Amino acid sequence: MITIQQVTTKKQQKQFVQFPLDLYKGNKCFVPPLYADELAMFKPNYVYNEQADSIWYLAYNEQGQVVGRIQGILQRAANEKWGQSRIRFTRFDAINDKEVADKLFQAVENWGRELGVQEIVGPLGYSDMEREGLLIEGFEYLATFEEQYNYDYYQTLIEDLGYQKDIDWLEHRLTLPEGGLDERIIRLSKKCMERYNLRFDETKSMKKFLKKYVNQIFDLIDYAYNELYGTVPLTEALKKQLLSQFKLLIRRKFISVIIDEKDKIVAFGIGFPGIGEAVQKSGGRLTIPTLLRLLPLLNKPKVVDLALIGVVGEYKNKGISPAMLPLVAKMMESVDYMETNLNLEDNHAIRNMWKNFGCIQHKRRRCYIKQLNPTQE
DSSP states (O other), X not given: OOEXXXXXXXXXXXXXXXXXXHHTTTOSSOOOOOHXXXXXXXXXXXXXXXXXXXXXXXXXXXXXXXXXXXXXXXXXXXXXXXXXXXXXXXXXXXXXOHHHHHHHHHHHHHHHHHHTOSEEEESOOSSTTSOOSEEEEOTTSOOOTTSOOOOTHXXXXXXXXXXXXXXXXXXEEEEOOTTSSOXXXXXXXXXXXXXXXXXXXXXXXXXXXXXXXXXXXXXXXHHHTTTSTTOOOOOHHHHHXXXXXXXXXXXXXXXXXXXXXXXXXXXXXXXXXXXXXXXXXXXXXXXXXXXXXXXXXXXXXXXXXXXXXXXXXXXXXTTOHHHHHHHHHHXXXXXXXXXXXXXXXXXXXXXXXXXTSEEEEEEEEEEEEEEOOOOOO
């Protein structure tokens, strides 16, 4: 007998955050999010509350043990932006048991019906700044800190409930070719930069760089990612939180921007040192031993995770993609390889860029959709 309870107490909140840490204990590919960041979503003043409503459920077995969890999100800003009537599911984790999955999803779907929405999609968080997509290929690879890992049986549990593919994302592992980028690419890049009077910003100080460009970067993220699947506008509160959360990870050598003669950014790439292995042992808690493991990885990482890359709209059709290649290569000079994180499968422009590097497409993630019919009496 499986029972479902809505998360309402502090104890249940901790159980909700703790469950995946127990479920994936000993798994070499699972990388937890930061424990404190996950608990923060239960606070009344959580940054996304101004544009979304949430609900959380836990599944218990007869012995009172947690065997599954799920979160539902009504992302009002997304529904308004895209003209949709949807809820999202996220943070679904469960043992390999059909009844557990059935009852967890039934609880979220019924919540959606009570709200009067027509569809449920996911896994999708509050925004694309959160982990999203169900891993369906690449289970043998270490997850990045920015993306979620899941067991392979999740796909069957979800699809057996009538969920169908909405979109897929692909992830790639890039290495610099022996001897660097092809000389033809470098020549094309230089010509492109000269044609439009562009240059790479060479500001050394991270503090000065952020002071100069942080507002531009956030505006460009909003602009460059505006038409991508499931995105929502960045609020001022969210910008502040993101900057605070990632200050620990940001390193100047992994942020590359191309600017025009007026010091306006026209293209950018932002990477983070790969810290997955450092946070595995602590369950996402920033303990002193964790911080000691983090510091070497932050300063001399073996891997860089490409978090964001984009071009200002007016330059998208001016053929500046050759200039983007050195931008990416610049971030890879001191690491073994780069993880691209999520690229939409139909984003052929970005996928064609990766062909100029040593490239393997090693992971695939899926977002599912299901129609919510009215509750049957």
